[in-house]
Amino acid sequence: MENQRTISIFGEIKNRLMRTTPFLMLFTTALFAFSCKKEKEPEHVHSSSSGSVKVELAHEWQSISAIQDLLLDSNYVHPVTDDTFNFTTFKYYVSNLKLKKEDGTWWIHPESYFLIDLTDGSIADLTLADVPTGNYTDLELTFGVDSTRNVSGAQTGALSLTHGMFWTWNTGYIMTKAEGISPNSTTNSFAFHLAGFTGANSAVATVNYHFNDLTLQVTADHTSEVGLVAKINKMWDQLQLSQHNNIQVVNTTSHMLALDFHGGFSFDHLHN
Amino acid sequence: MRFHTFLIALASLTMLVSCRKTGKTEPVKWGLKVPAHFPEPVYKFENNQQFQARFELGRDLFYDPILSLDNTISCASCHSQTHAFADHNGAFSSGVGGTLGTRNSPSISNLAWYPSFMWDGGVNHIEVFSIAPITNPLEMKETIANVLVKLNAQETYRKKFRKAYNATTITDQKLFQALSQYMAMIVSANSKYDKFREGKTSLSAGEQEGLALFQAKCASCHTEPLFTDFTFRNNGLDATFTDLGRGHITQNPNDNGKFKVPSLRNVELTYPYMHDGRFFTLSQVMDHYSSGIQDSPTRDASLADGIPMTASEKQKIILFLKTLTDYALMADPLLAEPVH
Numbered sequence: 001m002e003n004q005r006t007i008s009i010f011g012e013i014k015n016r017l018m019r020t021t022p023f024l025m026l027f028t029t030a031l032f033a034f035s036c037k038k039e040k041e042p043e044h045v046h047s048s049s050s051g052s053v054k055v056e057l058a059h060e061w062q063s064i065s066a067i068q069d070l071l072l073d074s075n076y077v078h079p080v081t082d083d084t085f086n087f088t089t090f091k092y093y094v095s096n097l098k099l100k101k102e103d104g105t106w107w108i109h110p111e112s113y114f115l116i117d118l119t120d121g122s123i124a125d126l127t128l129a130d131v132p133t134g135n136y137t138d139l140e141l142t143f144g145v146d147s148t149r150n151v152s153g154a155q156t157g158a159l160s161l162t163h164g165m166f167w168t169w170n171t172g173y174i175m176t177k178a179e180g181i182s183p184n185s186t187t188n189s190f191a192f193h194l195a196g197f198t199g200a201n202s203a204v205a206t207v208n209y210h211f212n213d214l215t216l217q218v219t220a221d222h223t224s225e226v227g228l229v230a231k232i233n234k235m236w237d238q239l240q241l242s243q244h245n246n247i248q249v250v251n252t253t254s255h256m257l258a259l260d261f262h263g264g265f266s267f268d269h270l271h272n
Numbered sequence: 273m274r275f276h277t278f279l280i281a282l283a284s285l286t287m288l289v290s291c292r293k294t295g296k297t298e299p300v301k302w303g304l305k306v307p308a309h310f311p312e313p314v315y316k317f318e319n320n321q322q323f324q325a326r327f328e329l330g331r332d333l334f335y336d337p338i339l340s341l342d343n344t345i346s347c348a349s350c351h352s353q354t355h356a357f358a359d360h361n362g363a364f365s366s367g368v369g370g371t372l373g374t375r376n377s378p379s380i381s382n383l384a385w386y387p388s389f390m391w392d393g394g395v396n397h398i399e400v401f402s403i404a405p406i407t408n409p410l411e412m413k414e415t416i417a418n419v420l421v422k423l424n425a426q427e428t429y430r431k432k433f434r435k436a437y438n439a440t441t442i443t444d445q446k447l448f449q450a451l452s453q454y455m456a457m458i459v460s461a462n463s464k465y466d467k468f469r470e471g472k473t474s475l476s477a478g479e480q481e482g483l484a485l486f487q488a489k490c491a492s493c494h495t496e497p498l499f500t501d502f503t504f505r506n507n508g509l510d511a512t513f514t515d516l517g518r519g520h521i522t523q524n525p526n527d528n529g530k531f532k533v534p535s536l537r538n539v540e541l542t543y544p545y546m547h548d549g550r551f552f553t554l555s556q557v558m559d560h561y562s563s564g565i566q567d568s569p570t571r572d573a574s575l576a577d578g579i580p581m582t583a584s585e586k587q588k589i590i591l592f593l594k595t596l597t598d599y600a601l602m603a604d605p606l607l608a609e610p611v612h
Contacts, residue, residue: 153318153320153397153400154399154452156445160443161445166403170394170520171394171395171397249523
């Protein structure tokens with residue numbers, strides 16, 4: 001056996017492999033198969049013990065007299081400052097969605113990055129797949145993109161740099177981008193790019209929404225719904241367009257706008 | 273039983289071969305080699321493992337003006353191998369339509385060791401560095417979305433991205449990762465100084481004296497072996513600032529007028545000097561430090577009295593600085609513009 005020589009490479013490999021046990025070969029096969037698979041997209045584990053959760057974000061504008069759905073290219077009057085807003089762009093990031101179970105443990109949505117764009121209408125639906133069945137009491141989410149993804153190089157999907165939501169000159173995602181026109185602005189336009197993922201003036205914040213005395217029931221092969229309402233007008237409660245119409249740096253004013261923007265969101269409803 | 277065994281072996285081989293086809297499982301034998309006297313690099317090619325096909329793709333992109341609005345400006349237009357990957361000795365570089373930038377194009381060697389990029393350190397990762405010059409209206413004036421449209425329209429680039437990243441569609445992530453594969457391989461570590469550090473050559477008496485003077489007077493900021501400590505400092509160029517530098521990034525007045533300490537590797541060839549290219553000779557730079565420091569609230573504390581140097585000491589320091597010129601870098605065919 002030691003001195004055996006074969007002419008073809010395949011024959012040589014065959015002979016060598018035949019000396020080993022079939023078990024070892026199965027193992028080798030599995031190893032190669034595994035190393036190939038690593039390059040592919042992770043497959044979703046679908047089992048009957050999981051359902052889906054739709055997080056509905058309804059964007060509204062509250063004026064003195066009415067609550068309206070927030071749409072681009074429509075006029076809205078601010079209830080506090082009396083400024084008129086007409087949005088041409090409204091986009092923002094939410095990330096790292098989590099659901100809290102009745103027993104206090106958390107289910108963490110993997111690779112959880114969403115770019116909300118009001119070009120698509122006043123309501124945005126975020127679908128969370130493969131949520132384990134059970135009862136949930138809280139939703140947690142992060143406004144903006146966590147610091148890790150701001151310091152880890154080129155990303156993909158919602159975090160691709162093609163969405164116009166990334167600062168080229170001062171690395172980091174634009175967490176919230178609101179642009180439009182207003183007669184109250186000295187330039188007749190406004191642009192607020194809220195960014196910064198670290199430090200005292202960061203625009204990133206993690207917020208918890210408790211479902212009060214309600215319970216989100218996730219059942220097999222079924223989609224349950226969590227509804228949040230966002231009062232977009234809250235963002236400008238403390239700022240007049242005649243004073244500030246363009247903020248594209250990280251400072252105390254951008255931080256204030258970010259906090260007021262986050263503060264406009266509240267828990268609204270569940271559909272089981 | 274034996275037949276089954278053979279089949280399994282064949283299946284294993286087939287999978288091995290099918291993996292190889294993607295060009296992704298076998299790293300190239302070459303890659304970033306860390307010089308013995310260098311620290312560990314910052315960029316470790318996480319999620320962007322080094323392969324020859326990726327490097328070559330990045331090199332094609334670096335030299336291709338397709339990245340600019342009107343296909344006239346490439347990365348190499350302002351970062352030329354013949355000038356140690358700095359611009360061709362102008363204070364400001366020309367962008368699309370001949371517009372001039374506002375800061376001097378720096379030499380971009382040894383980027384794998386950089387914790388931040390740009391004169392003001394605004395960019396935090398090599399993979400998101402290129403988006404700035406590509407989209408800057410004074411430079412390449414292009415959008416990333418349009419670059420991707422142009423690249424995806426070319427069969428040759430589609431093939432190269434498929435070979436390098438197994439990507440059927442060219443995305444911005446792969447574009448920036450490919451550029452990083454090339455840029456991180458621009459390593460300057462073959463100067464006379466490096467050979468001296470490796471014990472392969474000796475410095476002349478004048479160069480030795482220059483090194484000792486350099487270590488006493490300059491090395492606290494221009495730290496060996498990369499010849500920068502990557503901090504941001506106001507080196508006393510102006511009493512008032514037209515460019516806030518680091519202060520623009522941090523929005524902190526204490527950072528106004530500060531710029532990144534530049535590496536001095538290849539400094540003989542990368543004139544003019546300073547963030548605005550105001551000095552054309554190393555003698556002018558020496559004179560600035562010895563007698564030209566302007567006071568301001570953020571002026572570096574170490575320069576309160578300037579850096580006292582005699583005329584002879586300045587000449588010796590310059591003599592030493594010329595040992596940092598890396599002729600091998602400028603002649604390296606691996607980094608040169610590819611001929612297709």
